[in-house]
Amino acid sequence: MTDRNLWRPTRRRLTDTVLAALAPVAAWGLALGGLSVWTAYGNAGSPARITVTEGRLFLPAGDSTETAAFFRITNSGGSQDRLLKVTSAEAGGATTLSHHRMVTANTASRQTVTSVPVPVGDSLAMSPSGLDVIVPVKGKWQAGDLIAFTLHFERSGAVKNLAVVVRPGQEGA
Template identity: 60%
Template sequence: MTAPNPWRPTRRRLTDTLNSALAPIAACSLALGGLTTWVTAGKAGDPPRIAVSPGRVLLPYGDTTRTAAFFDIANTGDADDRLLRVTSAETGGDLELSRHVMTGKAAASRQTVTSVAVRAGGALSMSPQDVAVTLRPKAGWREGELIAFTLHFEHSGAVRTLALVVRPGSRSRAVTGVGE
């Protein structure tokens, strides 16, 4: 009885094997080189960098059950972010993001929005004519009080700040030394 002949690679088999391995290796090397060049050149970008200035919240008047808060938000990073929601333990709850929308010549309405974009290198300045945080105030708020809020962003997480209670139409004084 003779032993079976062991498998021996032929020149053609070796050439085919090397050729089939060469294409993925070349593609991976090219991709890695391109990404390395991109990052080294500083083109990979920075994540969003969100800063929220202390805001203002309007003092409710009359028998109104809702009021609004406004904040200035800056994104100094290289990537967009989104404001998803706003929370506060010092309000009557039911906080929502809303947008002022003109519906006719002298008519307007408030529409709830699920999020608000804060573009890379840009800013969002909330106002009664655009985006605001609508909320139910707690009874007994007084002008000059500070109310704590937390703004929740898609990528930057939670950012805490304060808002000064002001009378509607008044020039609010700046809140300094507060917020994060």
């Protein structure tokens, strides 16, 4: 066997080999980076699993034209979701999400909210001193009535729930 028949690495052959191996390694790196970003923004894992409970609607006082509804929203899934809106055919118009904040001991401010995040493995409890749903009054509701609501989520879609009409101060009843 002569020296001419032996394969010998040359600079050109090594460069071609490295370049051929670099393409799949670069593709793998881009895919891993993209999946990492996707996971970091809550898009990986199991889907959001939303349950809505404890629906309550305050009995309107006197001739008031609006009242407030409250729900407990739990996300037991593996992805974050977002509450986009709440609707009810039994309300006297469009409902709005709002956030109440105490300014002083006797005054509060109300701010309309466009959406609310529902984090993974967490629960969102609406209350008179925090997040609630402003509901236009329609007809004469009485304590104990059940009013149908649909909560609309970004990923989970529509979730129906009933809210019981309660007197303010008797939310837990």
